[in-house]
Amino acid sequence: MTILLLADHDNASLSDQTAKALTAAAKIAKEQASDIHVLVAGKAAKPAAEQAAKLAGVSKVLLAESDELANNLAEPLADLIVSLAASYDTILSAATSVGKNVLPRVAALLDVAQVSEIIEVISSDTFKRPIYAGNAIQTVQASDAKKVITVRTASFASAPEGGSATVEAIPAVSDPGLSTFVGDALSASDRPELTSAKIIIS
Known part of the structure; x- marks a missing residue:
């Protein structure tokens, strides 16, 4: 089976969080000898x-x-x-606002348990993740046939360039009409996001 990685992007450019989540996906793929497909969903993307x-x-x-x-x-x-899920046994994303918003819904629709914010891949079905605000590390073994995972990207290096994958256009599914976009309210700061900062001082 194959791994599906949800890309984090702004349509014009790919977030570095995707390259870091790809490193986690590659470790899972190595255990399974699986291919990795990246899903880029957007408009003019x-x-x-x-x-x-x-x-x-x-x-x-x-x-x-x-x-x-x-x-x-x-x-x-x-x-x-979910419409693509039949072809994949692992679906993952960076634990960004998009991943945290989308993947729990995917897990619920697939009726599986999500493994959230992993920081280490032990095997294709076993992962480490922080609990109690990072004061303890939990080892989780997923027993579901399909695994839905978010990745805490600060724990993984960015995957390098050097690939030459094909880009295949796929049809979007019809909008269920349950929500509409109103606007973004983003805070402005000179500091990088905590998940992407190279140096953290606390």
Whole structure:
């Protein structure tokens, strides 16, 4: 079976969080001898898909584009992933706002337990994750046939470039109409996000 990685992007460019989550996916793939497909869902997102295709270890990039996917709304994006799920036994994403919003819904629709914010891959079904605000590390073995995983990317290095995967356009599923995009309210800061900062002082 194959691994599906949900790309984190702004349509124009791929987030470094995806390259870090790819490192975790590659460790799972090594255990299973699996291919890794990257899903880029958005609108006018071909530049992000082309960047994903250049990452080492990616065998295929799936590009789904529609107005409903432009702003990473959880419902249409989760429905798209679920429509593809039959071909994959592991679905994962970086534990960003998009991944944390979409993958729990995917897990619920697939009726499986999500493994959240892993920091280490022990085997294809066993992972380490922090609990109690990081004061303890829990080892989790997933028994579901399909695994839905979010990755705490600060624990993984970015996958290098050097790949030459194909980009395949796929149809977007119809929007269930459960939510609409109103606007973004983003805080401005000179500091990098905690999940992507190279140096953290506390």
